[in-house]
C-alpha cells in the first residue's frame with residue numbers, strides 16, 4: 001500500500017523554488033531542453049517556452065522546426081535554438097505522435113540517450129520506458145487511458161475519470177515512472193507510493209494550452225533542481241506537485257486580476273513570476 005493522498009500546500013511548494021545566488025550563472029541555474037510544438041501546433045511550443053522562462057530557469061534551449069523556432073523567438077528572444085548541454089528535457093507538448101519526422105525522431109533519440117531527467121507530455125507519452133532517465137509523465141485522462149491500453153492494461157477514459165487517483169497510482173507502478181494526471185484535481189503518484197493532489201482553485205483552467213504551460217513550469221523546476229535530482233530521483237514527484245500548485249495559483253491570480261473572469265493559457269504563464277516571488281518570501 002502507498003501513502004494516503006496528501007494535498008500539496010503553499011508551504012510544501014515553497015520548499016521547492018530557489019532563487020539564484022551570487023555564485024550562480026545561467027548554466028548552474030539549470031538549462032531546460034525542449035522538444036515541443038510542430039507545424040500543426042506551434043502555439044504549444046510558445047506557451048511552454050514562455051512558462052518555463054517565467055518560472056526562472058537559467059536557459060531554455062528549444063529544438064524544433066524552423067517555423068516553430070521563429071514563433072518561439074518572437075515571443076521569447078532569450079531562447080537558445082542551437083543544440084548543446086541540457087540538464088533536463090521537456091518533450092512532447094504539441095507533437096502528433098503519428099507524424100514524427102525523421103529529424104524529430106533523431107532529436108528524440110538524442111535527448112532520451114542523455115540520461116538527464118525527462119518530462120514526457122502529450123505526443124511523447126508513448127516513449128515512456130524507452131530510456132532509463134528519471135521520468136515524469138503528464139497525461140490527461142484520455143492520454144493515460146490510451147497509454148495504459150498500449151501497455152496491455154485494459155481501461156477506459158470513463159474509468160480513469162471515475163477513479164483518477166487509483167489509475168495514477170496504478171500507472172506509476174506499471175510504468176515505473178512518476179505520473180502527474182491532469183484534471184480539476186491533479187493527482188501525482190510515483191512507484192514508491194508517494195501520492196499528492198493539487199485541487200485547482202479555478203475551473204477557468206479548463207482551456208486550450210494550459211497543459212502546455214504546466215509542462216513548461218515543471219520542466220523549469222526539474223532543470224533548476226538537477227543537482228538534487230542527480231542524488232535522489234524521488235524528488236521528481238514533489239517537483240511535479242509544486243508545478244501543479246504554481247500553475248493553479250497562477251490561474252487563480254490571473255482570474256482574480258479580472259474579478260474572477262476568464263483566463264487564457266498565456267495569462268497563466270504571465271502570472272507565474274508573481275507566484276514564485278510569493279513562494280520565495282515565505
Ligand SMILES: NC(=O)C1=CN([C@@H]2O[C@H](COP(=O)(O)OP(=O)(O)OC[C@H]3O[C@@H](n4cnc5c(N)ncnc54)[C@H](O)[C@@H]3O)[C@@H](O)[C@H]2O)[C@@H](O)CC1
Nearest residue numbers: 041042043044093094095122123140141142157208209212
Ligand atoms: N495552441 C496549441 O498549439 C495547443 C496545442 N495543444 C496540443 O494539442 C495536442 C492534442 O491535445 P488534446 O488533448 O487537445 O487532443 P487529443 O487529440 O489528445 O484529444 C482529443 C480528444 O480527447 C478528448 N480529451 C481531451 N482532453 C481530455 C480529458 N482531459 N479527459 C478526457 N478526454 C479528453 C477530447 O474529447 C477529444 O475527443 C497536444 O500535443 C497538445 O499539447 C493543446 O495543448 C491545445 C493548444
Ligand SMILES: Nc1ncnc2c1ncn2[C@@H]1O[C@H](COP(=O)(O)OP(=O)(O)O)[C@@H](O)[C@H]1O
Nearest residue numbers: 140182183184200203205206208209210211212
Ligand atoms: N475542470 C477543470 N478545473 C480546473 N482545472 C482543470 C479542469 N480541467 C482541466 N484542468 C487543468 O487544465 C490543464 C489542461 O491541460 P491539458 O488537458 O493538457 O490541455 P491542453 O492540451 O489544451 O494544454 C491541466 O493542468 C488540468 O489539470
